């Protein structure tokens with residue numbers, strides 16, 4: 001597990017004063033903009049008639065599957081290979097992006113990479129980490145948002161709380177305020193969009209912790225924020241899920257488990273950042289921002305989409321599903337009982353959460369990565385019946401779904417494995433898991449917003465079409 005190269009890349013142990021002049025993410029972006037913008041404008045001006053694909057009746061009636069019509073740069077999903085971030089697979093990112101001593105890259109590193117398309121140095125990641133920690137510290141966290149979360153009834157769904165919390169941050173939007181006062185011109189929209197986006201990402205550890213402590217601890221804090229911690233360590237501490245000084249360690253994690261939980265958080269929040277532009281959370285964020293709604297409102301809309309059970313909420317549906325199934329079967333190894341349980345679900349016209357995908361036609365490489373995490377920690381997970389069932393299902397469900405004959409992709413998606421690993425370490429509230437997804441997913445779509453504003457993309461406004469118009473097209477042709 002521990003790799004020599006990752007020791008070298010482990011920047012937290014090598015925080016020495018640096019001699020190279022410090023260049024922020026914004027300064028780095030500024031240098032990249034002219035060349036990229038020129039390429040974009042050349043296409044827009046000279047090649048706007050080049051066809052990308054066909055729009056058919058099928059496009060309109062099946063959720064626009066396969067239509068390539070959203071501009072997105074950070075990642076691409078190939079049906080038979082899965083996600084790549086600026087062309088790099090998860091494995092390549094793990095090899096190349098600065099990460100911790102266990103080889104898990106920092107979300108700050110992929111944020112830099114997605115924004116700039118350049119692999120950051122450890123020093124650049126360290127600076128960005130410090131910048132985010134400073135922006136997101138309690139002294140900067142808006143009081144109104146704290147109060148609003150405190151006031152919500154405790155049974156408000158965690159994803160509703162997250163969406164409300166993010167929308168309330170809009171009051172602090174630099175973009176909205178400068179726009180309203182007529183202080184920014186189009187060429188500078190991206191700068192305030194970047195400012196708001198970095199603040200939003202920075203506020204997520206505290207916002208997430210507030211939602212969690214409300215769920216499990218009557219709103220009393222479970223840990224403390226530290227400007228010396230990176231983004232994921234702050235999330236773990238604030239959830240009380242670390243045995244470090246800033247955390248209540250309410251689940252009594254031992255040293256090894258505390259490190260594993262931090263690794264899990266880094267792995268999870270590193271690989272959920274982006275899944276090209278067509279998924280509901282990314283698409284919603286991008287669409288709403290195209291009307292120049294500020295990044296907080298835009299990402300709040302994305303979160304509302306992520307809160308759907310066919311999208312991000314599947315992460316928690318899976319945990320409920322596994323826990324419930326385990327309470328009904330004699331053993332997670334009993335194939336016959338599992339098959340019967342699954343058929344009952346399918347016959348009652350429900351979906352099996354964590355399986356299927358709108359684009360992928362293979363097991364989701366993000367699922368495989370999470371599975372490897374569990375499999376490389378045999379002693380930790382060998383007695384967890386839910387984790388055993390999660391692994392067992394990945395060998396049973398695909399055949400059942402194939403026999404069922406409806407879904408185009410019978411394989412596990414990312415949501416199949418993730419929540420149950422957090423559950424193992426003590427996050428037991430069955431409604432919470434998608435909030436952690438929401439922390440990670442901020443990174444890809446907000447990056448795209450910055451570039452949307454750099455390129456000056458217009459408001460999105462496709463045409464709609466009625467049944468009668470489609471009938472006329474079909475029956476007359």
Ligand SMILES: CC(=O)SCCNC(=O)CCNC(=O)[C@H](O)C(C)(C)COP(=O)(O)OP(=O)(O)OC[C@H]1O[C@@H](n2cnc3c(N)ncnc32)[C@H](O)[C@@H]1OP(=O)(O)O
Pocket residue numbers: 309310311312314346350351352353354355356357358359406407408409413414415
């Ligand atoms: C991070 C993420 O968002 S990953 C996805 C998380 N979502 C889930 O795990 C929920 C379960 N999966 C699903 O509902 C779907 O597979 C989706 C939403 C992910 C993709 O939807 P689609 O692209 O429409 O899938 P597909 O074209 O294969 O659907 C065809 C049929 O198979 C069904 N189907 C698809 N997946 C499943 C499943 N896991 N269990 C049972 N039936 C399924 C669909 O409901 C649909 O039925 P219908 O014709 O009666 O409407």
Ligand SMILES: O=C([O-])CC(=O)C(=O)O
Pocket residue numbers: 077274275278279280358359413414
């Ligand atoms: O790509 C999709 O449609 C859903 C998904 O896996 C994600 O958003 O991570």
